[in-house]
Amino acid sequence: MANILVVDDEMGIRELLSEILSDEGHAIQLAENAQQAREARAQGAPDLVLLDIWMPDTDGVTLLKEWQRDGLLTMPVIMMSGHATIDTAVEATRIGALNFLEKPIAMQKLLKAVQAGLSRAQEVARAPALAPRPAVAPPPEDGAIAAGAPFAAASVAPGHAAVRGASVTAGEGHMFNLSFDLPLREARDAFERMYFEHHLGREGGSMTRVAEKTGLERTHLYRKLKQLGVEPGKLAKKNQ
Numbered sequence: 001m002a003n004i005l006v007v008d009d010e011m012g013i014r015e016l017l018s019e020i021l022s023d024e025g026h027a028i029q030l031a032e033n034a035q036q037a038r039e040a041r042a043q044g045a046p047d048l049v050l051l052d053i054w055m056p057d058t059d060g061v062t063l064l065k066e067w068q069r070d071g072l073l074t075m076p077v078i079m080m081s082g083h084a085t086i087d088t089a090v091e092a093t094r095i096g097a098l099n100f101l102e103k104p105i106a107m108q109k110l111l112k113a114v115q116a117g118l119s120r121a122q123e124v125a126r127a128p129a130l131a132p133r134p135a136v137a138p139p140p141e142d143g144a145i146a147a148g149a150p151f152a153a154a155s156v157a158p159g160h161a162a163v164r165g166a167s168v169t170a171g172e173g174h175m176f177n178l179s180f181d182l183p184l185r186e187a188r189d190a191f192e193r194m195y196f197e198h199h200l201g202r203e204g205g206s207m208t209r210v211a212e213k214t215g216l217e218r219t220h221l222y223r224k225l226k227q228l229g230v231e232p233g234k235l236a237k238k239n240q
Contacts, residue, residue, distance in 0.1 A: 034058035076117035116215035
């Protein structure tokens with residue numbers, strides 16, 4: 001059972017989504033506007049948020065930006081709209097939304113998106129336990145930071161600049177490094193870029209298999225890769 005927050009100004013939509021998801025065994029919180037959604041989030045992060053884009057007080061994209069800015073976007077968010085353009089959907093994805101559903105929402109499409117979102121949340125929750133502990137590196141002899149240090153997982157001895165980060169080991173022994181000193185958005189983009197490049201390399205550039213592995217719809221996957229500047233064709237050739 002998951003705790004799902006449904007944010008929509010239309011009572012009929014809220015009740016319908018609540019009924020469908022409750023039948024699936026989930027606990028549902030309802031909010032009819034952005035202010036109620038803020039209050040619900042302040043009480044604790046839900047496992048998933050279904051967020052309408054067009055609302056009378058504050059639109060969903062603006063609320064998404066607020067959560068991202070304030071470090072509150074720690075749960076998967078699925079955007080919903082019956083009137084949004086592709087640009088709006090891409091913008092929401094760029095900010096951090098996991099998926100976008102167009103109204104009227106088919107029940108199977110809703111359940112599939114919710115399941116993918118909850119699976120992603122579980123993967124993220126498990127990630128810290130799998131990450132290696134930061135290693136202690138000796139101070140550079142000349143007092144300068146060694147090459148590659150901005151992305152090194154190291155604590156430098158007193159008197160030297162401290163560089164904080166983590167190393168992530170992917171399949172087939174590939175090692176990626178990520179700095180904790182990056183702004184949150186840049187760090188997230190860097191991790192997602194490494195994540196998708198890893199899966200594209202393993203699957204030989206197959207978008208179908210990568211979509212299945214990552215739990216994303218192909219359309220959302222294409223948008224995400226374009227946003228991150230990842231080119232599947234080049235990765236497929238590189239790994240042949």
